[in-house]
Amino acid sequence: MATTALMISGTHCESCKALLEEVCREVPNVRSCAVDYRTGRTVVEHDGDVDWAAFERAVSELGSLYRVELPPAASGVK
Amino acid sequence: MEQTSKTYELKIHGMHCASCEILVERRFQKVSGVQRVRANYASGKAVVTAEQEPDLAALEKTIAAEGYRVSRWETAAPAVNPGREWRELGGVFLVVVALYLVLRRFEFIPASIGISEGMSYGVVFLIGLVAAVSSCIAVTGGLLLAVAAKYNEQHPHLSGAQRFRPHLFFNAGRVVSYTLLGGVVGALGSMLTFTPAMTGYLTLGVSVVMIALGLQLLKVFPWAARLQVKPPKFLAHRIHALSDSGHPAGPALLGAGTFFLPCGFTQALQLYVLSQGDWQRGALTMFIFSLGTLPALLSLGIVSSFARGGFQRYFLKFSGAVVLLLGLWNINNGLTLAGFNVQIPGFSGVEKAVATVREEWTDPNVTFNGKEQVVKMDVVSAGYRPARFTIRQNVPVRWEINGINTYGCQSVILMPKLNITKYVQQGPNVLEFTPTAAGELPFHCSMGMYRGSFTVVPNAAAPSDAPRPAPSQPAACDPTISNCLEAQRLQMEISRERGFYPNDFTVRKGVPVELEIDTKVPMGGCMSVMVIPRYKVAHRLTLGKSVVRFTPTESGVIPFTCSMGSKMGQFTVLN
Missing domain, CATH: 3.30.70.100 (Alpha-Beta Plaits)
Structure with missing residues (x-):
């Protein structure tokens, strides 16, 4: 199992957190997500590779509220 | 699909x-x-x-x-069925008005409970109990009810205990602030209160908040939901903003701030504390007074917090109606205190009367005895009856005031335009003045609650040298005479018949003034302390003779007031 830290901007309340953590789990290989809505800092626990583009799509389906900022190495690292 | x-x-x-x-x-x-x-x-x-x-x-x-x-x-839902909503609303308003009328009949304030010298703390507590169910609570209680009902409406999912929490903070803040400020009043020996005009504006601010919240609670005007009182234009707005915040400091500060809201009892007690001149006694007196107001305020909190279901629906409606009416009523008082003469029919305690006069002496309450126009008025628990008169310019007025019920602020009649302050006693009183200008001559009680007015119509055959109103007695010592240098001695009498008499003195600059006051009637409430604001003189008017001393340092007009700031008279200082 690996963890990846990333930022999601546009979060501002508990329901953002609840919403994002829910969406996040639906992305293949993701086990869980922990969003700090105050800072936007998000820690993703996942098994193997995550399709980060799919992750971004899942978040963008919630509307234009949130923007995912992936760490530079996120797509390449196991 | x-x-x-x-x-x-x-x-x-x-x-x-x-x-x-x-x-x-x-x-x-x-x-x-x-x-x-x-x-x-x-x-x-x-x-x-x-x-x-x-x-x-x-x-x-x-x-x-x-x-x-x-x-x-x-x-x-807001107004699903407008017809039904309006009928319900009509019913609620009827109940509120009926309750008000019934309570008024019962003379809620017993005459025997008054502020007196050396009263026990038990009496102070009783005064608190009475104050909390009297008209004095119109502002504080009204504001609390408005905010509490709104809070209830906004947080329907909170349990009763959760909703009740802010009330505890509110009352704790209130008790603490009363205790502290009571001590401060005792220690400083000065009133912590605003001028009548400031109090008036404060009342207006609070009333606007109450009316906005009242309309929102009633829900019949969808646009009212958008009324948000945000700009910190008045202190009251800030109070309101605080009450919206969930932090305990919000309600606590709101409660603490109620010390400054207009309430005759609070002001009278401040005076009492003032006269005691002792911070411990001051703190304890105000502490016990605020404890006395607790039962009523906490009950209000309990009812509004634990209201649920159908009862809640009616409670919110009922509160909306009460708050709206109190708001309108307070606005009227606030306007008077702030110096505007506006009458909102039905809220002012002013009896309807015929004000238009086309014929001579058509006012049935005004008669002419060959020399003076005689005006007859009763002072009753509901104010002044009748409260509107039509009189003629430049003809001396003999105002016969019959005090039927003078246990309240209606016992002090202020006529700002003529600088007249009259303390009305039980039984017959006479006040004399001469209207020298045509137009409205309003008068009101010391709290601005009860009002009346003279309409002065021009008199074609006006006597050219009509006697001046409030004749000033020449100073016992003529300031132009040099032997006055040690002190200018003046005398004033406070009697049932003539009030403060004389109340206009002429003195010289730079020479000490000794004003001997002969108080012939016991003075109560705000009238028990005479203040010369310019020279920070506060003098307690005890029965019998007493002397006030000060030295005028600049020329001009120096008013003297009761401790609430109502003007009683003035010194004209000459160079």
Whole structure:
């Protein structure tokens, strides 16, 4: 199992957190997500590779509220 | 979409942003039978499309962990059936007005409870109990009711105990502030209060908040929901903003601030503390007074916090009506205190009377005895009766005032335009003045609650040298005579017949003044302390003779007032 830290901007309340953590789990290989809505800092626990583009799509389906900022190495690292 | 599906409107409590909408929509989608969900956080509404009526409990379960609650839309809907709403509203207003009239009949304030020298703390507590159910609570209680009912409405999902918490903070803040400020008054020996005009503006600010909240609670005017009192233009607005915040400091500060809201009892007690001149006694007196007001204020809190279901619906309506009426009533008082003469019919305690005069002496309450126009008026618990007169310019007026009930602020009549302050005793009183200008000559009680007015009509055959109103007795010592240098001795009498007499003195600059006051009637309430604000003189008017000393250091007019700031008379200082 690996963890990846990333930022999601546009979060501002508990329901953002609840919403994002829910969406996040639906992305293949993701086990869980922990969003700090105050800072936007998000820690993703996942098994193997995550399709980060799919992750971004899942978040963008919630509307234009949130923007995912992936760490530079996120797509390449196991 | 299938033909059998229907839309159901639900109220979602606790939505506050766009992500709440999405969360609710997503969670509801997963409930079986639900085809489509549209949530709107601004209205708090969710429209669910489903084949059959969705199970509210099942829906709520999906979002309960996040703190949302679900109910049927109609229970919280604004004006679903306008006709019914309006009928209900009419009923509620009728009940409120009827209650007011009944309470007024009962003479809520017993005459025997008064502020007296060396009273026990038990009496202070009693005064608190009485004050909390009297007109004095119109501002404080009204504001509390408005804020509490609004809070209740905004947080329907909170338990009664949770909703009651802010009330505890409010009352704690109130008790602490009364105790501290009572001590401060005792220590400083000066009143902590605003000028009547400031109090007036404060009252106006609070009234605006109350009317806005009242309209919102009644819900018959959808536009009222958008009334937000945000700009910190008045202190009251800031109080309101605080009350909206969930932090305990909000309600506590709101409670603490009530010390400065207009209340005759608070002011009278401040005076009492002032006369004691001891911070410990001051703190203890105000502490016990605020404890006395607790039962009524806490009951209000309990009722508003634990109101539920159908009772809650009526409670909110009832509160809205009370708050709205109190707001209008207070606005009227505030305007008078701030110096505007406005009459809102029905709220002012002014009896309807014929004010238009085309013929000579058509006012049945004014007669002419060959020399003076005689005006007859009763002072009753509800104010002045009648309260409107038509008199003629430049003809001396003999105002015969019959004090039937003078246990309240109606016992002090102020006529700002003529600088007249009259303390009305039980039984017959006479006040004489001559109107020298045509127009309105308003008068009101010391709190601005009860009002009346003279309409002065021009007199074609006006005597050219009409006697001046409030004749000033020449100073016992003529300031132009050099032997006065040691002190200028003046005398004033306070009697049942003539009030403060004389109340206009002429003195010389730079020479000490000794004003000997002969108080012939016991003075109560705000009238028991005479203040010369310019020279920071506060003098307690005890029965018998007493002397006030000060030295005028600049020329001009120096007013002297009662401790509430109402002007009683003046010194004209000459160079």
